[in-house]
Amino acid sequence: MSKITSPTSSMRFFSCLFSSIALLLIPGLADNSSTSSSSQDNNAASKKPSRSSTGLEILIIFLGLVAVGAFSVFLFKLWQRKKREEQHARLLKLFEQDDELEVELGIRD
Numbered sequence: 001m002s003k004i005t006s007p008t009s010s011m012r013f014f015s016c017l018f019s020s021i022a023l024l025l026i027p028g029l030a031d032n033s034s035t036s037s038s039s040q041d042n043n044a045a046s047k048k049p050s051r052s053s054t055g056l057e058i059l060i061i062f063l064g065l066v067a068v069g070a071f072s073v074f075l076f077k078l079w080q081r082k083k084r085e086e087q088h089a090r091l092l093k094l095f096e097q098d099d100e101l102e103v104e105l106g107i108r109d
Helices: 007-029 039-107
Strands: none
Touching: 007 039
């Protein structure tokens, strides 16, 4: 017999996977501005790359979330198709059993 996994177990897996990825990415968004006693020019120069790198990080995270969402939809559709095929196979098996029963009882040749 084939084991059918429930949607809650796959949802639990994806939520655990997503939360572990999110925990790795969230600390990267923290503002790491230094509080040293350097001049204003150094602070202004250090903030420009920080903004662009933060924007790049946000873009990468957004694309990652879109990819995870698309992969989840793909897996859900695959799961639905497999479930539909299994139900169709059960239906065909049910009708095959009825035909065998009719032949055994002599109702049909």
